[in-house]
Amino acid sequence: MSSFGPSSFLLDDYLEKLPGATFRKLYQQPSTAFAIFRRMLPPLAKVYVQALLYSPTPLTTNDIELWTRPEGKGTSNRAIARLRSLHIAQLSQSTRAKKAQDIQLTANFKKSLRLALEGGGSHNSFGVPSTLPTDPKIHIQYLDQWAGRIWQDILYYVVNSVPMKANESGGRHGSGGGGPKRAVRELLKMGGLVREGAGGLVQISEHGFNFLLQEANAQVWTLLLLWLEAADRNKALAKEQGTDITGTAIDNVEMLSFLFMLASLELGRAYDTSALTETRKNMLPALADFGLIYIDRDRPQQYYPTRLATTLTSLSTMRSVSASIDAATKKTPGDAGSLGADSTPTAPADENGGIVVETNYRIYAYTSSPLQIAILKLFCRLHMRFPNMVTARLTRESVQEAIKEGITANQIIDYLVAHAHPQMRRAAAARGTTVIPPTVMDQIRLWQLESQRMQKTPGFQFKDFESVEEYRQLAEYATEIGVLVWKDDRKGTFFVSKVEQIREFLKARKKGN
Amino acid sequence: MPRAIRGVLIECEPAIKSILIHIDSTQLNNDAIIEDLDETHLMVKEQMVKTLQARLDEKLKETYRVEVPLDDSDEDKGM
Incomplete structure (x- = not known):
């Protein structure tokens, strides 16, 4: 089974590969334009967008240059490059000033972002809340628990596929759901996060390791992008076999913009499924498998976005690896009932995975979570296991x-630091050293x-x-836009990691002369 | 117009670099390295990087050994 390259694991990379026409369609949805604006742009680029949004005429690049100090030119160029690669802004030869270019927002993006900010229009782009009565037992905490459990199952499936783990009775502690759905497992395999080894045993791959140590938000996107690509591939297959392929591109856009829409919904609120298009309705079961939305069995006409969905486009990395794993491990169904309030402040060390690292490379981890033990096993030699x-x-x-x-190495260190025992932190703070012993x-x-x-x-x-x-x-x-890796002034040669913008610059330069 | 050549930039210590050049000329028919850039940099064909890395690992295994660090002899003393 072939797998996708690791490059496609980031939303940025995925978006950059999309053609301009796809972007134009995407930006027809105010929620998408807004989500891209929120999540994908560096601060300076946001400033530019805001300046251009209500400008009746295009600005010239000269104007924009005046807004930044000379030493900020690189940042400014990168911001503009970003806007162009996301098809938010376009440059054209200026009619007014020589050697300058006009910069303006693309029509669809401008229109949609204005709509998103001002309200109005009948696009229903931000979801339609359900008017039907809702089940009182479905509240934010319930949704958090449910989503946390689903996500834990997925993570645990990825770690548990470590071969050594298999002989440990394969006990699926605490996850009553019996692991992620078959479709999700297939997806993980196809994405190369796990691979089938000898004897049909599933093994974790290097992408899988990286996946585990990512923060939760990135993990969700990784999975979603895999899913989008899988859908793309199925379409391509259908095309080869000569089946009906009308609307192929639309679907792709539909899926992506639906995800962006989900991100703009309100946690704990029920939304109406009948307001969704056919494609989107078809997406619902899969999204439920990922834990992004919750559908009550008795009320299939309503769907609830979970925290995994509503934080999709938050830029912040508030939820670190540790938080995601904590969130997942804490919400095992076993203690679902006892979880009255948010237990973070009073949680015993056991739940926070109190890891003690000694200068002699010994590790004591106060945990009983199989997920955490499995993760430790990825880079430590386990010796003894006690109940806690x-x-x-x-x-x-x-x-x-x-x-x-x-x-x-940094991922390992980050993990150890994030899960360090409170006692380690106190000692480190008292001594004024790092949490993990510097020698280690x-x-x-x-x-x-x-x-x-x-x-x-x-x-x-x-x-x-x-x-x-x-x-x-x-x-x-090349230095300014941040792609230069190596250069030799004497020989007159340099090496860049990305070539597209250099090519354009060369072309523009040729015209200019 | 300048030329753009696709490849992988490899940065390594001078000692490793000379081993890589040696591997390229003796085992790989000079087919991997595009250009010797400077003391610590090489341009290598994209499809040859894996082979080169594997041959280097082999070579290093012959020559390079680290003493076994820290035996677990005191393990049973517990905490």
């Missing part, structure tokens, strides 16, 4: 094994260096410039 604690040790082999699987952190990094002797960057080398001036300008531009 496991002991483990970081060894050169265990860390290098993890690094070979694509985990970075250094050693983990050194182990990584040992096995990573080459730093690899794919990209393009530019050479054979016509003049020194040409080289200098281009290298400068």
Whole structure:
């Protein structure tokens, strides 16, 4: 089974690959325009959008340059590059000033964002709340628990597929649902997060390791993007077989804009499914499998977005790895009843996964969560297991094994820090040192260096410039937009990680001369 | 117009670089390295990176050994 490259795991990369026509369709929805504005833009780009939004005439790039200090030119160029790659703004040769370009928002984006801000229109883009009576037992906490459980099942499926884990009776502690739905499992396999090893045993892959250590929001997007790509692929297959393919592109756009719409809904509120298009209705069961929406069995005409959905477009990384895992592990069905209030402040160390790291690389983890133990197992050698604690040790082999699987030293350290025992934090604060003993952190990094002797960057080398001036300008531009990796002024050659904008710059430069 | 060449930039220590060049010339028919850029950088063909990395690991295994760190002898003393 072929898998998608890791590059497609980020929303940014996925969006950048979409053609301009797709963006035009996407931006017909105010909720999409708004979500992209909220989530995908750096602060300076937001300022530009706001300035351009109600400007009757296009501004020139010269105007915009005046708004930033000379030393901020790089940031400004990157912001504009971002706006262009997302098809939010377009540049054209200015009619008024020489050597300058007009910049303006694309028509659909402008219209939609205005609509989103001002209200009005009959687009129903922000969902239609259900007018039917709702079940009082479905409240925010209930939804949080439900979504947390689904997500934990998915995470646990990914970790539990570590082969060593399989002989541990395969006990699925605390997750009554029997693991994620088959469709979700297929998706994880197809996305290369897990792979089928010998004997049909499922194994975690390096993408899977990275997936686990991502923050929750990124995890959700990873899964959703895999799903979108799978849908794309199925369409392509259907096309090859000559079946009806009308509306292929629409579907893709529909799916994406529905996700953006979900993000704008209100947590704990019921929405009306009858206001959805056919495509969107078809998406509902899958989204429920992911834990993004909840549908009450008795009231199928209503759907509730969960926290996983409503935080899709929040830019903040409030929910770290630890928070996501805590959220997931805390909400096992076993203690669902006892979970009265948010238990974060009073939660015992056991639930926060109090990890103690000693200077001799020993680890004591006060936890009984199988998810957390399984994660520890990814980079430690486990020694003993007690009812409320496991002991483990970081060894050169265990860390290098993890690094070979694509985990970075920093991810390991971050994980240990995020899950450190409160006692570790107190001691560290008292001594004024890092939470994890510095020797251990250094050693983990050194182990990584040992096995990573080459730093690899794919990209393009530019050479054979016509003049020194040409080289200098281009290298400068590449530095500004942040793609320059290496250069040699003497030889007149440099290496960049991305080529598209350099090409455009070259073309524009040629015209200018 | 300048030329743009697709490839992978490899950054490594000079010692590793010379091993890579040696591997390229003796085992891979000079087919992997596009250009020797400077002390610590090489341009390598994208499809050859994996092979090169594997050969390097092999080579290093022959020459490079780290003493076993920290045995767990005191493990049974508990906490």
